Amino acid sequence: MKKNIQMPKLSEKMESGVLAAWNKEVGENVEKGEVLFEIETEKVVSEVESLESGVLEAIYFEAGDEIKVDDIIAVINCD
Amino acid sequence: MxxxxxxxxxxxxxxxxxxxxxxxxxxxxxxxxxxxxxxxxxxxxxxxxxxxxxxxxxxxxxxxxxxxxxxxxxxxxxxxxxxxxxxxxxxxxxxxxxxxxxxxxxxxxxxxxxxxxxxxxxxxxxxxxxxxxxxxxxxxxxxxxxxxxxxxxxxxxxxxxxxxxxxxxxxxxxxxxxxxxxxxxxxxxxxxxxxxxxxxxxxxxxxxxxxxxxxxxxxxxxxxxxxxxxxxxxxxxYGFSPTFIFKKRGDFKDHQFDLYLVVEKGKIKESKFKSITLPVEKIESLLSGHRYDYFVLTDLFSGIKDLEDFADCLF
Known part of the structure; x- marks a missing residue:
């Protein structure tokens, strides 16, 4: 099954954030709980852990892109 | 606390x-x-x-x-x-x-x-x-x-x-x-x-x-x-820096050049030189894959005739 990974809301007032870095590449295995990417917004760096285990199948944004909360960032294939 | x-x-x-x-x-x-x-x-x-x-x-x-x-x-x-x-x-x-x-x-x-x-x-x-x-x-x-x-x-x-x-x-x-x-x-x-x-x-x-x-x-x-x-x-x-491009027009001794570098994880992934008088291909192939680091590049050029101190103009 394919799961969409969305931009998380990390504080009450957050509307968007900058995807600061990918910690995984397309095609790589991801375990639940591993850091998938990092977000930087207002000088806050947040490590975002994967909620799924599987293969990172696609990414739709690159480091440096500003992304709205809930937008789909990536797809993990959990099969 | x-x-x-x-x-x-x-x-x-x-x-x-x-x-x-x-x-x-x-x-x-x-x-x-x-x-x-x-x-x-x-x-x-x-x-x-x-x-x-x-x-x-x-x-x-x-x-x-x-x-x-x-x-x-x-x-x-x-x-x-x-x-x-x-x-x-x-x-x-x-x-x-x-x-x-x-x-x-x-x-x-x-x-x-x-x-x-x-x-x-x-x-x-x-x-x-x-x-x-x-x-x-x-x-x-x-x-x-x-x-x-x-x-x-x-x-x-x-x-x-x-x-x-x-x-x-x-x-x-x-x-x-x-x-x-x-x-x-x-x-x-x-x-x-x-x-x-x-x-x-x-x-x-x-x-x-x-x-x-x-x-x-x-x-x-x-x-x-x-x-x-x-x-x-x-x-x-240094290496954790996001990928970047560096462009500069510079001088080395009496030679003018245009420099274009792509640096990924702190290493020179691509370099392009334009110069009428410098050996551009030689410089490009020397730089490839090296750390974009003053000491590393100084060492790289130090033994090379006519290009000693060239690292100074790469930053």
Missing amino acids: KYVNSKNNNVNYNLAVEEYIFSNMMDDDFLLLWVNDPCVVIGKHQNIFEEVNCKEIQKNGVTVARRNSGGGTVFQDKGNLNFTLITDYNPDNFSGYDEFLSPIIKILNEMGIPAEKRNVCDIAIGDKKISGNAQSIKKNRVLHHGTLLFDADLDALRTQLKPVNGEFKSKAVKSIRSSVTNIIDHLADKNLDFEGFKEVILNSLCSNEIDEVKLSAADIEKIRALEKSKYVTWNWI
Whole structure:
């Protein structure tokens, strides 16, 4: 099954954030709980852990892109 | 809240202390106070080559560090007090900066300093900044840290860091220059020195009940290991910079050239030279794959006839 990974809301007032870095590449295995990417917004760096285990199948944004909360960032294939 | 007093003035050691406590000591809230010898500290996702003149930094042996939190570049010396607060984090009720900045502003106000919150995460007196703050969030914990400029000599270091002559393109986090002022110039009590100021901050944040924790020998050993394996490494300080392009028109002896570099993880991935008189293909193939590092490139060209000192014009 394919799961969409969305931009998380990390504080009450957050509307968007900058995807600061990918910690995984397309095609790589991801375990639940591993850091998938990092977000930087207002000088806050947040490590975002994967909620799924599987293969990172696609990414739709690159480091440096500003992304709205809930937008789909990536797809993990959990099969 | 537990208090950790770092008596070490090495920025990379102190950043390792912070990270160690943040990642391993989950059972309590922590306050750390720390002071660094003169150094430059960049934000986690900044391009160091764009922020500071790396050639000058390396030649002059200036200490540089990359912290784990966001934001821009700061210059520090022993007149700056760093404070770190580590506590639990829950995205549903996380207010961001206010819960950390409000107590600090209150303490400063009680000392007669007209400090106010500015923008999202600064403290200022009028239009001059006295404190910059940033955070790092990991699992269910948040680390907030900030600077407090008490009597720092910032010009001394800043003048060493001449801007780079060239053009950068990257999606890295950029610094925003602010005009700054020292707290000491706004104090009613002229007898208060740096140590006295630190005492006031400590006592007030701990509500006069200081619960100091001494790190064990085993803790310190692990902190040293983290400092060595991460904070002082070239791969962290320089190589962690986001991919960037550097363009410059320069001169080498009597030769003019145009330079175009693509640098990924700190290494030269692609270089293009335009010059009528320089051996461009030779230079391009020499540079390929090497670290974009003043000492590495100086060594690379040092034995090559007519190109000795060429590294000087690559930054």
